[in-house]
Amino acid sequence: MAKKGRRRGSDGEQSRALLLSIAAEEFAVYGYHETKISNIVKKAGVSQPTFYLYFKSKEAIFQELVDLFRSDLRELTNQIRLEPDIDEAAVAAQIEESLKQIFRFFDENQNLTRIGFYVSVESIEIKTLMAAQIEENLVFEVEEGYFRQDIDMKIAAESLVGVIERLTFHQLFEGLKRPEELSREVVGFFLYGMLNSRQLTASYS
Amino acid sequence: MAKKGRRRGSDGEQSRALLLSIAAEEFAVYGYHETKISNIVKKAGVSQPTFYLYFKSKEAIFQELVDLFRSDLRELTNQIRLEPDIDEAAVAAQIEESLKQIFRFFDENQNLTRIGFYVSVESIEIKTLMAAQIEENLVFEVEEGYFRQDIDMKIAAESLVGVIERLTFHQLFEGLKRPEELSREVVGFFLYGMLNSRQLTASYS
Amino acid sequence: MAKKGRRRGSDGEQSRALLLSIAAEEFAVYGYHETKISNIVKKAGVSQPTFYLYFKSKEAIFQELVDLFRSDLRELTNQIRLEPDIDEAAVAAQIEESLKQIFRFFDENQNLTRIGFYVSVESIEIKTLMAAQIEENLVFEVEEGYFRQDIDMKIAAESLVGVIERLTFHQLFEGLKRPEELSREVVGFFLYGMLNSRQLTASYS
Amino acid sequence: MAKKGRRRGSDGEQSRALLLSIAAEEFAVYGYHETKISNIVKKAGVSQPTFYLYFKSKEAIFQELVDLFRSDLRELTNQIRLEPDIDEAAVAAQIEESLKQIFRFFDENQNLTRIGFYVSVESIEIKTLMAAQIEENLVFEVEEGYFRQDIDMKIAAESLVGVIERLTFHQLFEGLKRPEELSREVVGFFLYGMLNSRQLTASYS
DNA sequence: CATGAATGAGAATTCATTCAT
DNA sequence: GATGAATGAATTCTCATTCAT
Numbered sequence A, B, C, D: 001m002a003k004k005g006r007r008r009g010s011d012g013e014q015s016r017a018l019l020l021s022i023a024a025e026e027f028a029v030y031g032y033h034e035t036k037i038s039n040i041v042k043k044a045g046v047s048q049p050t051f052y053l054y055f056k057s058k059e060a061i062f063q064e065l066v067d068l069f070r071s072d073l074r075e076l077t078n079q080i081r082l083e084p085d086i087d088e089a090a091v092a093a094q095i096e097e098s099l100k101q102i103f104r105f106f107d108e109n110q111n112l113t114r115i116g117f118y119v120s121v122e123s124i125e126i127k128t129l130m131a132a133q134i135e136e137n138l139v140f141e142v143e144e145g146y147f148r149q150d151i152d153m154k155i156a157a158e159s160l161v162g163v164i165e166r167l168t169f170h171q172l173f174e175g176l177k178r179p180e181e182l183s184r185e186v187v188g189f190f191l192y193g194m195l196n197s198r199q200l201t202a203s204y205s
Numbered sequence E: 001c002a003t004g005a006a007t008g009a010g011a012a013t014t015c016a017t018t019c020a021t
Numbered sequence F: 001g002a003t004g005a006a007t008g009a010a011t012t013c014t015c016a017t018t019c020a021t
Helices: A010-034 A037-044 A048-054 A058-079 A088-108 A110-119 A123-144 A153-172 A179-192 A199-203 B011-034 B037-044 B048-054 B058-079 B088-108 B110-119 B123-144 B153-172 B179-192 C010-034 C037-044 C048-054 C058-079 C088-108 C110-119 C123-144 C153-172 C179-192 D011-034 D037-044 D048-054 D058-079 D088-108 D110-119 D123-144 D153-172 D179-192 D199-203
Strands: none
Touching: A010 A037, A010 A048, A010 A058, A010 A110, A010 B011, A037 A048, A058 A088, A058 A110, A058 A123, A088 A110, A088 A153, A088 A179, A110 A123, A110 A153, A123 A153, A123 B153, A153 A179, A153 B123, A153 B153, A153 B179, A179 B153, B011 B037, B011 B048, B011 B058, B011 B110, B037 B048, B058 B088, B058 B110, B058 B123, B088 B110, B088 B153, B088 B179, B110 B123, B110 B153, B123 B153, B153 B179, C010 C037, C010 C048, C010 C058, C010 C110, C010 D011, C037 C048, C058 C088, C058 C110, C058 C123, C088 C110, C088 C153, C088 C179, C110 C123, C110 C153, C123 C153, C123 D153, C153 C179, C153 D123, C153 D153, C153 D179, C179 D153, D011 D037, D011 D048, D011 D058, D011 D110, D037 D048, D058 D088, D058 D110, D058 D123, D088 D110, D088 D153, D088 D179, D110 D123, D110 D153, D123 D153, D153 D179
8 A cells, every 4th residue: 555665654654544544434423523533543553643643633634534535526527428429328328327436436435425425514515516517517418409408407416416415325325225226216217207108298397 | 382381481481492593593504513502602692501491401402403303394294295186287286386395494494404404413314204205205106107117216205305405505595596496497307307308218228 | 809899700800810820920930831721720729621711821811911011010110200300319319219119019029020021922022112111211311411421322221121130030039139229239330330430429329 | 072972973973963053043042842852853854863862852952052051151251350450441441351252252152142041941040150250250350449349249240240131132132233332332331330420431431 | 873653641722511699 | 590600521732752673
């Protein structure tokens, strides 16, 4: 794991990583205030000053985790771009694939996700950012004519984020559904709606 | 409203209500830990012992607020039952109406909503409960044949809750949309999906 | 001692004053860093939170003492103005009287003096201020023609402050000399110098 | 200078000297407690253990600096002896020369002077010692009949130290006056006093 | 000669809560 | 019904110092 091949940093890097990982778990489970530095170091098997050797403060290590989540998430959502010129069926498949990746990322980073989506003060901001990125994609699709034009894409994007968050916490994290299942179902009714029939579309709007 | 047995209901009840209201605001804005009793009483213009005259502890007053939200919300979602034997167009209208009521309730109880949905540890549980109630309704609709049968209604219900939460916090509370608008739009794509065309339904699934 | 005749503040004011007084002694004896809040409260017979009931921080109570000394000293040196139109013998007597008052003030406020002149970071600033006020007085005398004109009054004033400080700490505080004695001697050689010559010696004394 | 028995005197001595010099500056500027070993070694470009290779403790290096100042000062004041059998004008000149040397020494050793006169707990003791040495000289002069006999030489010596200290810190170190100027002025009014009268003024200068 | 890593021992500060009136 | 005064119990953070290499 030692990032630097150099002589130095071998052991220290390890301690730091350990502390960071334990802290992530603690923050995720107990929240910011109920997480005690004394607990983290106890679990890491180091003394309290050691903690401050690697992190400036409790606030700092927390922020580092939040930032890590934020940037990883941004990177992920950024790379999810629908490729143009594909047919509609492919659009669905592609969206599904994107969702799957997102759910997987959350699944593999449960602690970080909990921190970034729940515990942190920036949670709202982070979700907003995610929604903005999704919206960008959606708007693009609208231009391509894939989506209905009477839907406010801001709302749609926000909604999708809401859906993702909720399912992540209550289905994915609780082990009720796997990423593939969730993405498939979400695409299912997000694209086609819940109604059984189609002719009514007209009656609404 | 007089919960306490005191017949007087004059000054005491007033102080209690005032404290409760200020506490709601503080918890909503600052969260549990950043909310200080000392601050609440200062804003209420009473002394700290007075606080403990009416509430057993910080935890207790917080819990009271959470419980209040929880029961009010339950009551609200409970009363939202689709009436049977209506045609499809009416179903949409009815759902829209229900959503509107929910958004309105949140709008009129912002502090409580923030507490119950965000601040409290039970937030997940509360949302789960709400999802369960919604699911019940949906399942009923499915039986009536209104909705597609290939959708997991648990997922759908959870998703709806996710959507509601997100839009509540980021559209409603920020003053970007009104309850009527939100409910209309949500119904729009929840029922009919986002796709522009319909024939593809087959290609998917 | 209760400043406010009101019902409130009776006991609290007392605790505050006690803490302040003990703190003064501690700071004077041990300096800023070696003085521990835990020690102050122990000596005052109160708990540590009680300290923070009356003082924002260790820094704050220290500053309060420094400020107290500074303003008291300023007031004292301010009121020391030589009256014009007096003859030389009277000038000497007047200066002696002023010095006596200053020495007395220091003697009666040993702790504060130690803090303001020794412990505080502002000690240099405080002495400079004192020198400036003394200089003002001296310059006035020069104009009246009492003093030699070839002396830099800034230097003279600074010197006088240096003398006062030194004698205060090493003669007065050690109980070797009393204010009257010190002021008399200081005037003696400050005005007439140390050289033996001089018939004028007689004019003084 | 090589205090350590090490014959090499190469790198080790260099590190030691560097640390000592940096420490002097830090202690002079920040005082004992605000000076951090971590800071010293950072500025010296060595590790903390290296510091402890050369100095037993923070206290030890500080003491070393204080002792250095103390002995250098003692040496200096010791060598300042008025030669007997000189006339008055020569006495003044000689004293002036002595003062100049003292001011120069302080000027060239600002950090050490600050430490010995201000920062150290022994500052009072050091000044007292200096005063005692000066007193010795003065008493000698008195016996020779140069000085007035009605002055307490203890007081005079202490005063002179007070003056020197004050002017050193507030005139010399602030670059307002040079050693020559200060010594001249101090002699001026220390010997002849501040009063205007006096034909003797002429005899000086 | 030198250091990366680690720590023992403490110090200030905060806050919910209670006692006596 | 109300409060001024006080506190127990934590908790974060700092820093001189050392061990193993």
